[in-house]
Amino acid sequence: MKKILIILLLLTAQSFAGSFYNIEFNLNSVNTDNLFNDSTNAKDFYSSIRSTANIYPIKNSELNVFAEYTNYGKNPNLSNITYGSGLTFLPLSDSSNFSLLLTGSFQKYSYKEALTTNSTEFVKQDISALAGFGYDVSKSIHLRTGVSWKSTGYASDDVPDKKLTEIFSGLNFTIFGSNSIDIESGYTYEKYNYLPEFKPLMFIVGTDTIYTDPMIYAINTDEDAYGNQKDADLNAFYFSTRFSRPLGKKTGLSLIYYYRDFNDIKDSTLVLGYSTGYLSPWVSSYDGFSIQGKIKTYLIPKTITTFGYGYWDKNHLRVVERHDGIVSTVNTQDRADSMRKLFLTIQFPIVLPSGRFVEPVLNVEFTNNNSTVDVYNYDDFTVSTGLTFRL
């Protein structure tokens, strides 16, 4: 009886698939020779399985829920379960010149180490929301603006919680046939709930107390060391422009320029670097510029091939790095990186007669990073494969 009920439920679900809900499965595997993107060159292989359900209670709303498990071969403590949900509401008609998007989402990351030893080192949750507004001035001119907000909270006291607010405006237009230009600028405001405390290690030799990290100790007691980062705010302006156009019938070109500038950083600002905290939460905080080029082509039958090259010139916050050894010394350095990245992605989309969609994907990526801080000098070669299946 129970089996019959299950079969009936599955058949009912199948009959409604695509009308008010759909389901997607992703299987991915990644082989990298530099998991942490640093000079330790830690190789690893990790794989993930993800399932997403999208539900459409009414025609202008989408509710989605997902769960993902990622398993690491050589760093099992990084294995994690991620789950979350989101709601998107599009209140305006598709025939209107105006468009409005309202969306909110929640994600939680739980790591194997946390699950097995009650450690909360990397456990975190994200809550985010976005409101976007667009206006079609004409067939070839589009305006947009929006605001987004994201809160990231860590279970561990060693990592600062943060809230990120962004406002942006953009313009897209087409000139001389099929030359598309897209300009966007915005302002980001990042608020950290607190800065991590610098806790010096110390040991006693005879009657002397020796701090292993004198500079860190000094930072802990010297308020000036933080500069205006004491209030833990980061403000930045960004500007981006993109040019895209077809190259022949089956190929498209995209060129992008980015510029970002922190406007409240003082020379005395210091943050913990990689060697003082295993993973630096500040690695994504940088200003500078980037130039990227991307080609997408359908020249190979039944495939979508994309490849690109990007260059990033980054000025990170000044970092505190610990030298190796039990009795280590610490230095503070200006960190400036130049990164180059090449990638190639080949997708093989297949639509089955039943309407289901299957897509194997192969991705190859090479990264070269040069930094003024030795620990960040590295190369990385990563090969990834994926399989998407949509009901």
Add this chain to the structure above:
Amino acid sequence: MRTSLIVFFSLLLSVAAFGGGSSFIDLDGDGFDDNIIDTDNNGIPDEFQSKVKEVKSTGSFSFSPSSLVSSDNTTSVSLTLSESFSLLKFKCRSISKCRSNFESEFTTGLNVSSSGSSGCAGGVCF
């Protein structure tokens, strides 16, 4: 410098506004017209496939609405809830995210954690 840029882009915008009304639009930045027809929603436009099979509509995630919209921009066929939503989502594609992240458009086709340069190390992202 700033004035020159403003003048330059104003001129370009004027050309776009009064230069003949091109229907080409590329909001997703892949170099192709967003309105190119992709009946089976597999990501490859119909004109680049030898034969597009008639398939059951699934309202898939990457949705190209061209085949479902008539020239006067009104829906010409009865749509499911997911297809109606996908049509609206397609219209909102340029406002669904901003480009504050330097690497937001330098992405691959895989739905996996990205590199350390974007604030992640393996699956640990800040």
